[in-house]
Amino acid sequence: MKVRALEDILGSSREVKGENWTSRRLIVAEDHMGCSVHDTLIQGGTETKIWYKHHLESVYCIEGEGEVITLSDQSVWPIRENTLYALDQHDEHVLRAFTDMRMICVFNPPLHGDEKHDADGTYPMRP
Ligand code: 9YT
Secondary structure, eight states: OOOOOHHHHTTSTTEEEOSSEEEEEEEOGGGOSSSEEEEEEEOTTEEEEEOOSSOEEEEEEEEOEEEEEETTTTEEEEEETTEEEEETTOOOEEEEESSOEEEEEEEESOOOSOOOOOTTSOOOOOO
16 A cells, blocks of 8 residues: 655655656656656646657646647647546647646556656656
8 A cells, every 4th residue: 555645746856847747746657556647736837748659648637727638630639637648559748737737647558756757848758
């Protein structure tokens, strides 16, 4: 049994800051849960290009409003509180945050905890 509080993560290597987001990684690969679970804050008024070539990600929005544009077909997916999107095709996308957003993000395979996006908005595949 594991219990984690957000305060346990803050200021540690599991609190990772991107240009316009902060990801607090509550469960990571070394926890052996088969996924990682993040509490992620996105800064309002920003756009992030993301392409998880090596991971599947489910994202549940618990606060805020924005939209996701899938680049293969230019579809626009409105995202607001209590909405989940699942990148089941490793979809290359842009996340446009109209307001500050708070997301619960689940990655398969799990991140190790300290990963940052590369120039493509990708996390590396690590064994
Ligand atoms: C919503 C989103 O994908 N933001 C980028 C950060 C990533 N989800 C993470 O590592 O939590």
